[in-house]
Amino acid sequence: MVQQQPLLEGRNVTKYFGGLAAVHHVDFAVYPGEIVGLVGPNGSGKTTLFNCLSRILPINEGEIYFKGKNITHAKPYQVAHMGLARTFQVIRVYRKMTVLQNMLISRQWRGEGILKMLRPSSKATHERARQLLDFLLLGHLMHEPAGHLSGGQRRLLEIGMALMPDPDIILLDEATSGINPTLIETIKDRIRQLNRQEGKTFLLIEHNIDFISDLCSRVYVLDFGEKLAEGTPEEIKNNPAVIEAYFGAE
Amino acid sequence: MRTRRLETIFSSRNTFIGWIILLILLALYPQVTELSGIRLLQLTQIFIFITLASNWNLIGGMTGYVDFGHAVFFGVGAFVMGILVTQVQNYIVFAPGLSFWQALPIAGLAAMLFALLIGLPTLRLKGPYFSIAMLGTFVAMREIVRVLKDFTGGGRGLDLPPVLNRERDYYFMLVWMGLVLIAIWWIHRSEFGQSLMAIREDEVGAEMRGINTTKHKIIAFMLAAFSTGIIGGFWAFQNTYIDPDVVFIEQRTVEMVMASMLGGLGTVWGPPLGALILYVLQDVVWSRVPEGHLVVLGVLLIIIVLFVPEGILGTFKNPSSTSLGRLLRGYREEQPRPETVATE
Ligand SMILES: Nc1ncnc2c1ncn2[C@@H]1O[C@H](COP(=O)(O)OP(=O)(O)O)[C@@H](O)[C@H]1O
Ligand SMILES: [Mg+2]
Numbered sequence: 148m149v150q151q152q153p154l155l156e157g158r159n160v161t162k163y164f165g166g167l168a169a170v171h172h173v174d175f176a177v178y179p180g181e182i183v184g185l186v187g188p189n190g191s192g193k194t195t196l197f198n199c200l201s202r203i204l205p206i207n208e209g210e211i212y213f214k215g216k217n218i219t220h221a222k223p224y225q226v227a228h229m230g231l232a233r234t235f236q237v238i239r240v241y242r243k244m245t246v247l248q249n250m251l252i253s254r255q256w257r258g259e260g261i262l263k264m265l266r267p268s269s270k271a272t273h274e275r276a277r278q279l280l281d282f283l284l285l286g287h288l289m290h291e292p293a294g295h296l297s298g299g300q301r302r303l304l305e306i307g308m309a310l311m312p313d314p315d316i317i318l319l320d321e322a323t324s325g326i327n328p329t330l331i332e333t334i335k336d337r338i339r340q341l342n343r344q345e346g347k348t349f350l351l352i353e354h355n356i357d358f359i360s361d362l363c364s365r366v367y368v369l370d371f372g373e374k375l376a377e378g379t380p381e382e383i384k385n386n387p388a389v390i391e392a393y394f395g396a397e
Numbered sequence: 398m399r400t401r402r403l404e405t406i407f408s409s410r411n412t413f414i415g416w417i418i419l420l421i422l423l424a425l426y427p428q429v430t431e432l433s434g435i436r437l438l439q440l441t442q443i444f445i446f447i448t449l450a451s452n453w454n455l456i457g458g459m460t461g462y463v464d465f466g467h468a469v470f471f472g473v474g475a476f477v478m479g480i481l482v483t484q485v486q487n488y489i490v491f492a493p494g495l496s497f498w499q500a501l502p503i504a505g506l507a508a509m510l511f512a513l514l515i516g517l518p519t520l521r522l523k524g525p526y527f528s529i530a531m532l533g534t535f536v537a538m539r540e541i542v543r544v545l546k547d548f549t550g551g552g553r554g555l556d557l558p559p560v561l562n563r564e565r566d567y568y569f570m571l572v573w574m575g576l577v578l579i580a581i582w583w584i585h586r587s588e589f590g591q592s593l594m595a596i597r598e599d600e601v602g603a604e605m606r607g608i609n610t611t612k613h614k615i616i617a618f619m620l621a622a623f624s625t626g627i628i629g630g631f632w633a634f635q636n637t638y639i640d641p642d643v644v645f646i647e648q649r650t651v652e653m654v655m656a657s658m659l660g661g662l663g664t665v666w667g668p669p670l671g672a673l674i675l676y677v678l679q680d681v682v683w684s685r686v687p688e689g690h691l692v693v694l695g696v697l698l699i700i701i702v703l704f705v706p707e708g709i710l711g712t713f714k715n716p717s718s719t720s721l722g723r724l725l726r727g728y729r730e731e732q733p734r735p736e737t738v739a740t741e
Pocket of ligand 2: 193194195236
């Protein structure tokens with residue numbers, strides 16, 4: 148395989164909370180068109196790594212590159228404009244707003260001036276929101292307040308919001324947790340479709356091992372903030388250190 | 398679902414049309430009947446009340462940054478007007494004796510610039526810290542105005558040209574109120590306004606979805622300050638006299654907050670409605686129990702916060718969100734607890 152430039156790359160990423168190293172000297176790279184998994188026991192630093200990558204948290208050491216640009220000190224909205232989108236483990240939808248309004252908030256942003264902002268959302272933006280909601284089976288709930296949705300539907304809405312600006316990479320934080328098996332299949336199916344047909348790149352935090360095996364070509368394993376292993380899902384499943392980290396502590 | 402009908406009646410568009418009709422009627426009012434100077438002054442005061450509440454609502458209601466010192470922009474506008482139209486003794490740095498119309502935009506722009514300077518550091522603060530910082534700004538500014546005697550006349554204040562023209566005042570405030578409310582109605586339905594509300598509901602989420610939150614907050618703050626500065630400038634001219642104690646009054650901010658909360662924070666038409674109700678209420682209370690006036694207002698504020706935290710319009714829109722709304726509609730629904738996400 149000829150290695151191109153990584154789409155998203157972390158070098159020596161380190162984040163401390165007080166004395167606790169939540170993410171410690173982590174190196175990783177995600178290449179365009181890949182679906183990469185990020186796994187690890189609870190509290191191993193996966194969400195923190197996402198927060199660092201999406202620039203919500205400042206990092207203490209290391210560098211982050213996106214599309215070859217150093218984004219270590221960029222603002223979240225800047226990396227969003229560059230084409231990075233994410234969802235949150237603890238769902239962040241706007242409960243009081245309707246499903247459609249939620250989608251409209253996460254619209255395309257590239258190169259918008261202040262006078263443009265003072266216009267209502269365009270027809271094209273509405274159209275895209277509608278299409279995505281249909282794609283995610285939420286079309287019929289468009290005018291409901293997001294607070295009325297079930298947990299699973301909210302996860303889908305968050306994925307829809309992440310897709311709204313047509314990003315290049317999407318970071319999903321436990322997109323399947325608390326979701327019924329049918330809906331999980333839907334999500335899996337949609338991710339595959341977006342990846343194959345539109346070339347979207349994904350980085351997935353997951354506990355569902357089947358989900359990871361079905362979708363991901365490569366997996367990183369975190370444990371106590373450190374990178375424990377990386378490889379194909381098969382390799383990871385059979386890696387003694389990973390088995391130890393997951394089951395040894397019990 | 399059950400609120401759909403009320404919502405369509407109070408839809409933004411219908412209310413907008415109703416508002417335009419009301420403005421036209423108000424414009425004709427002094428023409429078709431003989432209005433006393435007092436009545437004109439009263440109506441002008443109501444317009445001021447409504448516009449100030451709407452200005453405050455832009456930053457405090459829509460954006461969710463509760464500004465406890467917003468009257469500082471009123472004060473800045475008033476004193477810039479005062480300084481520009483009077484012959485200030487001793488250190489004259491400005492060309493003194495500008496006309497009202499020359500000085501007015503400068504008063505507004507000065508307030509706006511001040512908002513930029515204050516907003517850059519304070520809008521980074523979250524919630525209560527911003528509120529307290531603005532309160533501090535307000536108190537500090539009053540002292541600064543008191544100390545800068547050479548410009549502001551200090552505690553003695555400034556006498557502006559004694560021009561009394563109630564009808565002109567009436568029309569000025571009517572037009573300004575109309576412009577501000579149309580602007581706010583427009584902002585509310587624009588992507589800018591939607592982004593402000595996203596910031597209010599979840600700032601981190603908004604930022605992650607591509608909203609430059611700092612820029613949005615600053616612009617909203619500056620727009621609100623500009624309009625409040627204009628009103629301060631106008632008020633100084635109308636009142637023909639200013640000093641720190643009549644201009645920098647805490648109560649002015651309190652009234653903006655109360656009117657917005659009473660009518661419905663973050664809605665377009667709530668704050669004007671709240672301001673109107675509050676004005677009438679104050680008038681009644683003031684004439685009955687002048688000494689207990691502030692106590693009654695305080696109690697009212699507590700009642701609003703406890704029973705109608707989303708205000709009158711908010712209660713109509715989303716009955717489940719207030720105890721009054723639930724009471725009126727027998728509406729029961731468990732409210733999920735707001736979720737939090739670990740951030741620094
Ligand atoms: N904002 C925060 N402040 C302090 N400690 C935190 C914060 N966020 C996460 N942590 C800690 O960092 C560690 C990693 O947490 P997290 O990234 O959420 O793990 P994971 O997503 O892998 O379950 C945990 O020990 C957690 O308690
Ligand atoms: Mg996590």
